[in-house]
Amino acid sequence: MPFITILYYGISIFIAAMLIWNFVKEKHDTQKMALCLIVLIPFLLRIFRIR
Amino acid sequence: MYLQIGLILLIMVLAYGLAKWKNLSVELCMASSAVAGGLAGAFIKAPPLIQLARHLVEGTFTYLDVMLVFVTATIFIKIITESGGVDYVVRGIITAFFNMRIVALLMLMIVLLIPGALTGAGSVSILTVGAPCAMALGYLGISKKRVAAILFIIAGLSAAAPPVNIWAMIISAGTAIPYVGFEFPLGIPVLILGTFTVLFLGWKRENNMELAEVLSRMPTIPEKMNAWRVALPFMTFFGLIAISRIWPFALPVMGLPLQFSIAALVALLVSPKRINFLVLSRDTVKLLLPLLATMAIVGSLQQIMTVTGVRGLISYTVISMPLIVLYISLIFIIPISEGILTYGGAAIIGIPLVWFLDSIGLHATVAIAGLSLIWPLGDGLPPTALIGRLTVIMSDYKGSYTSFLKATWVPWVLITITGILMILFSAKLSFLVEWGM
Amino acid sequence: MKKFSSLFLTIIIFGLIVSLASAQTEPPKMQLPVLTTSAGQSADINTLNVVLEQAGVMYDYCDVPTVDMVKAGVGLGGQESGSGFHVEILTELDKYPKGTAFKSIILAIGASLKGMGASGLTIEDELKRVSSLIKYCTENKILIIAVHAGGESKRGADGSNNERMIDAVAPYADYIIAVKDSNKDGRFSKIAEEKKIPYSEATYALDIVTLIEQIYN
């Protein structure tokens, strides 16, 4: 895999981590929690090289 | 078929309304609409129920790369802001041009136009130079509402400006019309309309502060801040874009997210202040969450609309209109399609529309240019209101979203008229294309 | 009732025979050398050239010839192809040396905005150019053959580019050939009838080969 592509997986993992962090930190707003997870879906499938 | 698809559309609208009534956010209303549409479609096996989850998830990939750009670009500009760079630049501009108002306005317009013109995304203009420009405009005595309006319109024009115009590129790719000769048909109207916008909205000075007073009101700047520390991250970013254009075959493709990430790293290194990168990133992602969710969910919505035939019905309705009605309705259809689908509108409506316009003897390149002047206006319309919402965040405007949108009406109308006239008289304006060839 | 319907049938059959007879007339005889060109710059000129090649009729071709070039006769005055301008000299030069006056010209009718654009022409320019060419040919007894091989796709509403091109060429021709799909509305047979021009209809473009073989014998 080219080096730059690896960096892109790195950026994706970083953003996914930030989304999870925000999800964990969110205490009250259920809607925000849901949004965190929805946005996380494409990042997860990309990181695991499914799509 | 019409009835069946119309029914699915109705169910989608009802689901949206119901969600809204239950006080769900815009993003979740759209998600509800997509799920409801998919379930309704499953009754006619479009999509089969087993495929519904796949369609919903596949849609979220439509704008995955745009999401990457948004996050990395916003982190980049947040680092610059945090380090005091934005305040530094604004102070510089105000000190130099406070008494040359028109020059200052035009300079800020050019600064705002460049990032969007280079990347094709108005959001990049807002995300990179939006905040400093907003502040500078504010100190020139322009109200926050008008500042936001200027930012939004100019960012929209920057997206339409050459060399990169994503709407035109999507239509060109789909219609097999070469993406060449757009420089003048896009560049000239963008500059004229941009100049009009900054002068019209920025002409009136709404306070009578003197320079000294303005400077005293500005936030203090970290001691070690200097021109280099601000310029270096920007030079890195624009330098990376420039070399990718000048020597496209000598270097590997980096893509905007990586270019922003590298620039962010440089900004972090030269910052005179220690910045907690992780906390800053987390907060940025939180700030952008509604926007990111919109991008993901709009993709799903688009996919469900397509697979159920709703998208086809809309496209069919537009294409079947009588010509005069079509021209008039473009005023609404184009921005609204952008508001609902972002770039998706260019594919759904733009491609068949341009084939049709081409077949009745209009000049396709000029017509595409005309259309793509109007599209960015839709970036201020709900449900997505992508650039509009970014603008409000970056310009720190606290009033209602509607009041901000109302402030844009004069340039909005002018841009729309220009775009429509360009389509109508595209054959006569074809010399603009020839100039660039 | 029976009487009436048989009378009716007779009238129809008679009408059909008359209309067929007027629509399909004996092709006239034409002479070489011949120049092929386009009226409207559509790709149908390629069809025409290939038809001639199949019929074994060698020709000179230019997509946008001027009156001066036609005046220069075979060889078109030594013109060479360039951007938006194409020339091919295929005439048998041992039989018809350079400079021999053309005896016939074949125009492929069909308007293409792309084609005209590539040659730097508007529809107005093209109409003017074609008309001056036809005027010269008529004055100098160069027989004109108008061919419409593009079918329905090269037809349009009244006043459209394709119809204007047909009006500029067909009524002045000495012989009209159209494929069946081009004449679905009887446009060409009507012009032929009104102007008393010999007319042939080909089922397919390929059938034009036989017609060309016949007229150039």
Add this chain to the structure above:
Amino acid sequence: MSREWIQKSLLICIVMTITILSGVQFYRHRHFQLPIVAGPGVTKVTMLSDYCQSLKGTPADTRVFFMEGAEEGGKTLIIANTHSNEPAAILAALIFIENAMVDRGSLIVIPQFNNSGSRNTKPGDGYVLFFDIPTEWGSKRFRMGNRNAAPLDQWPDPDVYVHYPDKKLFSFLDARNTNRTWPGRENGLLMEKVTFAAMELMRTEGVDVAIDIHGAETMFPVTNCIVAPKKAMRIATITSMIVNAREGFENHVEPSPKSFRGLSHREIGDFSETMPFLLEAPLPFLDQPTGPKTEALLLDGKDPFLLSLSKQKKLFVPYDSTGWSMEKRVGQHCSVILELMNQFSRRNRERSIIVSQVPKYAEIIERGVGFYYKDPDKADRERIYYN
């Protein structure tokens, strides 16, 4: 457990279910292998990377089927699935691979030219993942791919694609479109390597005729046609006239525009001795104004919206309630390919290519496409190639 965590667990469960459910389907699609039975005419099967080292071991590498006749002659290359969402191409290519006998010259077929694209789906466009073609021994399953290569194989996209070597600008998506990356670069983007390898194949093998098979919307002016540059124009024109007169279907000729770079019908002709042709058959499934995007629409091409637009004269092809079936599209491709080879051979006797056992338009419409596919379960294991 607190209320907060009950909520969170519930949300995680819902989202994970959706993710896994869809993930499994994506995975199956991406890793589905299409069995291709090498017919009696196939003499060797190689990889495209044999012509470009840098393509070796990448997910874009793909199979190349050679059918060499006993007698020396000319060579034809058939490229299918340049756009994997235009599937009549691969169906036609497989008819050639599984049935054709070459008496003179050679036939080279690349059935999945953009292999990566065939393992990709198109977000936002609601495609089916697979489609099934009925045969006498059951149904044969195909992947429905995307126009562009998968981001899993070529990532990131540039902000704007700069075409090599002309520096013409294209939309970022076109960096993954193997009909914009011609003539390609040995060390460029992965898709540039794919087209470069094909250019190398044509140059080293001395290919005379290259035929790139596509499908296009009925609302697209360049559809139901043969696209050819100037050097291939005559052969394309006579082919169009002959199939029209003898086989009863229309297939007009479009000239390849000079300023539009990156396309096979432009660059193959400009960068090699090969004569390129690009075939387009109408593909209603790709049109924007259609009803639901179902497998039926993909296969029979029947749609009420298009029918209505046809009556308003807004389509570029004749269209009635019979739609535009896969049989018609595949039949057109087979007939046009055979006639192009025939016409080339008539004009270049010493480089002629003689192919038999390939059905034509009428025959394919009568018997169906699946009639010509061999049952992989009954075929010799060594003659089955997966792609």
